[in-house]
Amino acid sequence: MTLEIIGISVLWLFLFLYVIVASIDFGAGFFNAYSSFAGKQHILTGIIQRYLSPVWEVTNVFFVFFFVGVIGFFPQTAFYYGTTLLVPASIAIILLAIRGSYYAFATYGAKIDHRGYIFMYGLSGLLLPASLSPVLAMSEGGFIKLNDGQPYLDYWALFTSPLMWSIVVLSLTAVLYISAVFLTWYSSKAGDVKATDLMRKYALVWAAPAMVTATGIIYELRGHNPEHYARILDLWWVFAVSFLLFAGTVYLIWKKRHYGWAFILLVGQFFTAFFAYGASHYPYLLYPYLTIYDSFTNEAMAIALIIAFIAGLFLLLPSLYLLFRLFLFDKDYVEGKSDYHA
Amino acid sequence: MEFQDPAFLSRILTLLTLSFHILYATIGVGVPLMIMIAQWVGIKKQDEHYILMARRWARGFVITVAVGVVTGTAIGLQLSLLWPNFMQLAGNVIALPLFMEVFAFFFEAIFLGIYLYTWDRFEDQRKHFLFLIPVALGAAASSVFITIVNAFMNQPQGFEILNGEMVNISPLLAMFSPAVPTKVAHVMATAFMTSAFVLASIAAVRMLRGSTHIYHKKALFLTMKLGLVFAIATALIGDFSGKYLAEYQPEKLAAAEWHFETEEEAGLILFGILDGEEAKYAIKIPYALSILAHSNPFTEVIGLNEFPEDERPPLWIHYLFDTMVMIGMWLAFFSFVYVVAVWRKWSFIRAKWFQWLLIAGGPLALIAIEAGWWFTEVGRQPWVLRGYMTVDQAATTSGQVDLMIILFAGLYLILGIGTAVVLTRMYKRNPVEKELAERENGKGGDKK
Numbered sequence: 001m002t003l004e005i006i007g008i009s010v011l012w013l014f015l016f017l018y019v020i021v022a023s024i025d026f027g028a029g030f031f032n033a034y035s036s037f038a039g040k041q042h043i044l045t046g047i048i049q050r051y052l053s054p055v056w057e058v059t060n061v062f063f064v065f066f067f068v069g070v071i072g073f074f075p076q077t078a079f080y081y082g083t084t085l086l087v088p089a090s091i092a093i094i095l096l097a098i099r100g101s102y103y104a105f106a107t108y109g110a111k112i113d114h115r116g117y118i119f120m121y122g123l124s125g126l127l128l129p130a131s132l133s134p135v136l137a138m139s140e141g142g143f144i145k146l147n148d149g150q151p152y153l154d155y156w157a158l159f160t161s162p163l164m165w166s167i168v169v170l171s172l173t174a175v176l177y178i179s180a181v182f183l184t185w186y187s188s189k190a191g192d193v194k195a196t197d198l199m200r201k202y203a204l205v206w207a208a209p210a211m212v213t214a215t216g217i218i219y220e221l222r223g224h225n226p227e228h229y230a231r232i233l234d235l236w237w238v239f240a241v242s243f244l245l246f247a248g249t250v251y252l253i254w255k256k257r258h259y260g261w262a263f264i265l266l267v268g269q270f271f272t273a274f275f276a277y278g279a280s281h282y283p284y285l286l287y288p289y290l291t292i293y294d295s296f297t298n299e300a301m302a303i304a305l306i307i308a309f310i311a312g313l314f315l316l317l318p319s320l321y322l323l324f325r326l327f328l329f330d331k332d333y334v335e336g337k338s339d340y341h342a
Numbered sequence: 343m344e345f346q347d348p349a350f351l352s353r354i355l356t357l358l359t360l361s362f363h364i365l366y367a368t369i370g371v372g373v374p375l376m377i378m379i380a381q382w383v384g385i386k387k388q389d390e391h392y393i394l395m396a397r398r399w400a401r402g403f404v405i406t407v408a409v410g411v412v413t414g415t416a417i418g419l420q421l422s423l424l425w426p427n428f429m430q431l432a433g434n435v436i437a438l439p440l441f442m443e444v445f446a447f448f449f450e451a452i453f454l455g456i457y458l459y460t461w462d463r464f465e466d467q468r469k470h471f472l473f474l475i476p477v478a479l480g481a482a483a484s485s486v487f488i489t490i491v492n493a494f495m496n497q498p499q500g501f502e503i504l505n506g507e508m509v510n511i512s513p514l515l516a517m518f519s520p521a522v523p524t525k526v527a528h529v530m531a532t533a534f535m536t537s538a539f540v541l542a543s544i545a546a547v548r549m550l551r552g553s554t555h556i557y558h559k560k561a562l563f564l565t566m567k568l569g570l571v572f573a574i575a576t577a578l579i580g581d582f583s584g585k586y587l588a589e590y591q592p593e594k595l596a597a598a599e600w601h602f603e604t605e606e607e608a609g610l611i612l613f614g615i616l617d618g619e620e621a622k623y624a625i626k627i628p629y630a631l632s633i634l635a636h637s638n639p640f641t642e643v644i645g646l647n648e649f650p651e652d653e654r655p656p657l658w659i660h661y662l663f664d665t666m667v668m669i670g671m672w673l674a675f676f677s678f679v680y681v682v683a684v685w686r687k688w689s690f691i692r693a694k695w696f697q698w699l700l701i702a703g704g705p706l707a708l709i710a711i712e713a714g715w716w717f718t719e720v721g722r723q724p725w726v727l728r729g730y731m732t733v734d735q736a737a738t739t740s741g742q743v744d745l746m747i748i749l750f751a752g753l754y755l756i757l758g759i760g761t762a763v764v765l766t767r768m769y770k771r772n773p774v775e776k777e778l779a780e781r782e783n784g785k786g787g788d789k790k
Binding site: 055098298316 | 739740746
């Protein structure tokens with residue numbers, strides 16, 4: 001295994017973790033807003049707040065980890081993506097900033113229960129994946145072009161691209177599906193029957209659209225990037241495994257059984273699909289300009305980063321375990337029997 | 343045509359983001375230590391007031407941390423968005439501390455979540471106190487790592503350039519640039535000092551409004567004592583920083599001091615107006631610049647004329663330097679007077695005019711932080727990586743930076759107002775007196 005592969009695998013893993021935890025976060029905001037406007041007020045609010053409060057900042061760190069790591073392992077990406085992503089990434093930062101800080105304002109500070117706020121919070125949960133996911137489309141090539149050796153983003157090509165829009169739609173359906181399955185499990189753990197029923201319904205509603213849009217992207221890629229498409233077909237069996245895991249999740253949710261397992265299968269489904277997609281993208285970071293090999297940092301830095309990463313994990317894993325034990329797996333806390341907020 | 347120059351606009355946006363972020367970052371680094379000290383004193387003395395102090399500070403702290411986190415994310419991404427050529431070059435050498443900073447930040451975020459949601463969960467209060475240690479350590483470590491990156495920009499090392507290619511790269515050597523010791527120490531000490539004075543200001547405001555509760559007096563005395571300790575530390579470290587500059591970045595010190603000709607027995611110029619190379623209406627302290635630079639009134643200090651004109655920092659950094667130094671000296675002096683006055687039981691510290699001075703301490707410290715960072719960043723011009731890359735070479739070529747400036751200015755306005763509104767509302771709805779009364783009656787406590 002080369003250093004390049006180790007580097008990209010670590011980053012891809014953290015991006016995957018971000019996709020999962022951020023989806024739960026984004027989707028939760030949307031469901032909270034939706035149910036409150038559909039007159040099912042406060043069925044979800046307590047559940048969602050109890051989960052989100054201690055962990056939202058940690059969610060954000062996964063994202064920071066990914067982009068700092070990319071620059072560390074593949075500094076050349078700064079040249080191509082840095083220049084071209086100015087507008088989309090700035091919009092995403094602004095949304096993240098408003099969402100994150102106003103969440104803190106409302107939860108820790110002023111106990112805001114304003115409908116306008118709930119609505120904006122829910123909406124930002126949908127706008128964020130929509131503003132982040134086009135980067136995946138850009139990496140397929142054809143949108144970032146060179147002019148006098150300087151990269152620029154062809155907005156017209158991007159916004160008229162069916163591929164880009166399919167990816168955006170997938171990001172939305174996936175966010176809602178992942179979040180719904182997780183919250184079904186979390187509310188059933190909390191013994192909240194009403195919330196569980198509601199989230200179970202949402203999970204079933206969003207299962208099919210998530211699968212259909214994912215398949216749609218593979219179809220779009222056939223026309224947009226035949227090379228990538230061919231490599232995806234080579235890995236068809238991994239996608240098949242992913243589909244089986246998906247079927248397993250839906251079955252368990254449908255039968256109202258083992259919600260914990262349903263969520264684990266869902267993580268497996270996304271894990272296999274995400275890594276098969278990443279592997280088929282190999283070796284390109286940006287078609288056709290940038291591969292993981294020609295953008296890679298020097299060997300000394302790569303080794304230093306990997307050592308720092310391993311040392312960091314020794315610090316991080318026990319801490320995350322503690323966090324989860326206290327808040328995710330602590331029966332009293334999850335059921336809302338104890339509240340020790342400062 | 344400066345307003346269409348992406349490099350100029352990128353500087354404006356970076357300045358905007360950093361100036362806003364640094365206020366929250368400074369508090370984010372400093373306040374955990376203050377909370378720790380208050381809680382520790384509370385546990386040791388079995389004094390409810392100090393424990394409540396820690397708890398109330400922690401509540402306000404979360405709000406500032408939240409804004410610090412999101413603006414920190416913004417500057418993290420803006421480094422690549424606005425300075426892609428710099429990140430492409432520097433990423434090869436200095437990515438390690440940036441990467442480690444994320445881990446420190448991770449560590450802090452996890453334990454802050456735990457700390458906030460486990461008040462009164464443990465029988466033994468010392469257990470809960472333990473969760474605060476990683477928060478303070480993580481916050482301090484993040485600032486150390488980021489300052490290391492800034493030190494590298496001022497005094498790069500750990501690589502060689504051969505035919506336009508970077509060779510012999512040593513990530514560890516790059517991390518320990520000669521700028522590191524003074525810079526890191528200065529950043530840490532000023533963060534603690536500023537946080538102490540900000541908290542002292544809050545207590546002083548409550549007292550000026552007529553609250554006579556002993557809680558505020560305890561808070562004020564504790565934070566002023568801490569402020570004094572860190573103000574003295576800051577002054578000492580500031581002296582070392584002067585010696586570092588004289589040795590490694592003489593053009594920055596010379597520009598800050600309007601010191602044009604290399605000469606011995608150099609004097610220090612405070613304020614004034616520049617007329618040619620002559621400082622008018624200035625206060626001149628003989629020998630002081632030689633002492634600051636080399637601890638010896640007779641040594642030679644390198645002047646600005648030794649440097650090519652296009653490599654000199656702008657001369658207005660003189661005022662930034664003066665602002666920072668004067669505020670620092672004033673706060674050290676003022677907190678000393680206060681602590682002595684409390685000890686000798688002098689009564690003038692209860693006078694209104696003195697209370698106003700107490701209130702001014704926090705805002706002044708924050709102004710000094712801004713002046714200091716502006717000084718060090720503008721003082722590095724025209725370089726982004728001193729001696730290797732200028733800001734013009736580093737900047738993006740994108741034509742949309744102007745629009746982003748407007749968007750981000752709007753964002754910071756919203757966040758700034760939000761912070762102010764939420765913090766005042768939070769403490770107004772739940773004043774100390776009320777909370778103490780509730781705790782004594784056993785009503786409150788567990789629930790917010």
